[in-house]
Amino acid sequence: KQEVTQIPAALSVPEGENLVLNCSFTDSAIYNLQWFRQDPGKGLTSLLLIQSSQREQTSGRLNASLDKSSGRSTLYIAASQPGDSATYLCAVDLQGAQKLVFGQGTRLTINP
């Protein structure tokens, strides 16, 4: 059974720092991995999607990497801002299952 783990569960850093969020998964047979952002009481906003054949994707200050062989992905946020404060979730799309398996998320707080 695929399990997705995100560490740490919560992270608080000063504004301007670069930071890395981690996501690990137990089964490397995935189609893709998706990173989402969730603000309190809101739905999920897709940030980046990495196909299984790719190693990384970039969007603005965000960079996500994927290492299928080790079952790991990282989300790198450069020059963090208070507006980046949110919960970040990763999810893997299982081969043949057509569904996402989610991690529990990392709650990020950027302090001004």
Place this chain on the structure above:
Amino acid sequence: DGGITQSPKYLFRKEGQNVTLSCEQNLNHDAMYWYRQDPGQGLRLIYYSQIVNDFQKGDIAEGYSVSREKKESFPLTVTSAQKNPTAFYLCASKVTRLSDEQFFGPGTRLTVL
């Protein structure tokens, strides 16, 4: 504007009642999904549908039912058989092509009184 709408935003239910959560999308996506989110936890899949008139159970389908009579709509009914229905419910959709990203609606918060 293209997107996914969910209604209502907040829903209160008395014990023993069935309630239906609405999900509509105008993205022309074939696949639609219902997830449940509990405080401090990730999302868990309830039901999903890849085409009209067909749907499959997810990991926590007990106490829930769905229908998919139109491509745009995928309503979720929370029945009285669901023992702990208080949660945040999220609907999502995607094109059925493999490796497409899922897009999410704003969610419905259901509270049992």
